[in-house]
Amino acid sequence: MTTHADSGSTRLIPVPAFSDNYIWLLRKGNHAVVVDPGDAKPILEQLKKHQLTLDAILVTHHHPDHVGGVQALKDATGATVYGPLGEKIPACDIRLKEGDEAPLDKLNLTLSVLDIPGHTAGHIAYFGYLDNDQPVVFCGDTLFAAGCGRLFEGTPSEMVNSLAKLQALPLNTLVCCAHEYTLSNLKWALEVEPGNAVLKKRWETCRQQREQGQPTLPSTIGIEMETNPFLRPLQQPVIDSAQRYAGKPLSSAVNVFASLREWKNNF
Numbered sequence: 001m002t003t004h005a006d007s008g009s010t011r012l013i014p015v016p017a018f019s020d021n022y023i024w025l026l027r028k029g030n031h032a033v034v035v036d037p038g039d040a041k042p043i044l045e046q047l048k049k050h051q052l053t054l055d056a057i058l059v060t061h062h063h064p065d066h067v068g069g070v071q072a073l074k075d076a077t078g079a080t081v082y083g084p085l086g087e088k089i090p091a092c093d094i095r096l097k098e099g100d101e102a103p104l105d106k107l108n109l110t111l112s113v114l115d116i117p118g119h120t121a122g123h124i125a126y127f128g129y130l131d132n133d134q135p136v137v138f139c140g141d142t143l144f145a146a147g148c149g150r151l152f153e154g155t156p157s158e159m160v161n162s163l164a165k166l167q168a169l170p171l172n173t174l175v176c177c178a179h180e181y182t183l184s185n186l187k188w189a190l191e192v193e194p195g196n197a198v199l200k201k202r203w204e205t206c207r208q209q210r211e212q213g214q215p216t217l218p219s220t221i222g223i224e225m226e227t228n229p230f231l232r233p234l235q236q237p238v239i240d241s242a243q244r245y246a247g248k249p250l251s252s253a254v255n256v257f258a259s260l261r262e263w264k265n266n267f
Helices: 002-008 041-049 070-077 156-167 182-192 197-211 221-227 236-246 253-265
Strands: 011-017 021-028 031-035 053-058 080-084 094-096 101-104 109-115 124-129 135-140 174-177
Touching: 011 041, 011 174, 021 041, 021 174, 031 041, 041 053, 041 070, 053 070, 053 101, 109 156, 156 221, 156 253, 174 221, 182 197, 182 236, 182 253, 197 221, 236 253
Parallel strands: 031 053, 053 080, 080 094, 135 174
Antiparallel strands: 011 021, 021 031, 101 109, 109 124, 124 135
């Protein structure tokens, strides 16, 4: 009976890797897709344990903790590798840019691609709808729970634009980012917005989840809009805190963001 139930619905599983990475595994029946496999071993274990066929590997950007397992998984399974057009990805079969799609037919799922540069120059995200019209986005290291990626290859302006694309997704979109950074991000966010009641509540919830060994992800776009300072550069309390940190008036969302990013880098 459980086999029939499993084959009918898509399961979204964060598979832990390294010290704080998640490799996202999508399962439907005996078919699977993975996102950003920095390490092949935990995925090969999942495939064997649940007797899954790996159909596709989706990559958001070129950093080693996201692509380190791609070649081994490709060799072991023959899965199709999708990755960003502008970055060097191991064993990449299909290169994608904004407006392209990744058709995952065995999961009855089509993901559309967004260009979200900033963390890296060619970073992409994958957005689509799971069962029951549940929206989901795989955003790599661009948007984190209560945080965002460091600007290794991009500018504050690029990152603000990239985050705006993600903010425009439905509020109930599941945010599947690639790291368990939530508690350290929330600790910083509370310094930025100590009066934010939703943020305080989120801190308590996530602290309990981590104490119980549970992931704090996925988040949602709606939760991030209420509690992530990087998505709130036009909110007065965030502007005030960013200006205090910068020691000068800040005249735009990009300037506020840049001050916040520098603050978080040094936090």
